[in-house]
Amino acid sequence: MADVKIVNQETLSNSKYRLELFEIETTQNGQTETQKREIYFRPAATTILLHDPERKTVLLTRQFRLPVYLSRKRPELIIEACAGLIDDGELPEHAIVREVEEETGYRISEIRQIAEGFSSPASFMEYVYFFTGIYSQDLKVNEGGGKKKKENI
Secondary structure (H helix, E strand, O other): OOEEEEEEEEEOOOOOOOOEEEEEEEEEEOEEEEEEEEEEEEEEEEEOOOOOOOOEEOOEEEEOOOOHHHHHOOOOOOOOOOEEOOOOOOOOHHHHHHHHHHHEEEEEEEEEEEEEEOOOOEOOOOOOEEEEOOOHHHHHHOOOOOOOOOOOO
């Protein structure tokens, strides 16, 4: 394992989440190397693949994602598994049940954690909890569509 020394740390942005520029020195096998890395400090998140075993279907969401739009590689509305950030003090399993109801309108209770890990460890501090869950038509309690955003950041 390499020895790591943080030489400099600078905040590049602190608008919604913090973006830091790190200058580090790593020493491995007697060789020292200097590197610069931008690290984005996003909170932990959850995601779930919902399925209806009776109808043999899965439930996904369609959302606008600016990075996808800017890449021009895909349509601006993409299909993805239901997901969201974990609020301070909230358990991952509570966060995903909340997100499912907000985004899809289904009130689910039968979930199972299948994995967890960093979303993109080279540049993000975001840690993601992965779940599967069961939904059915009788669990629909509202229209879903997500929580309306109050900020334009």
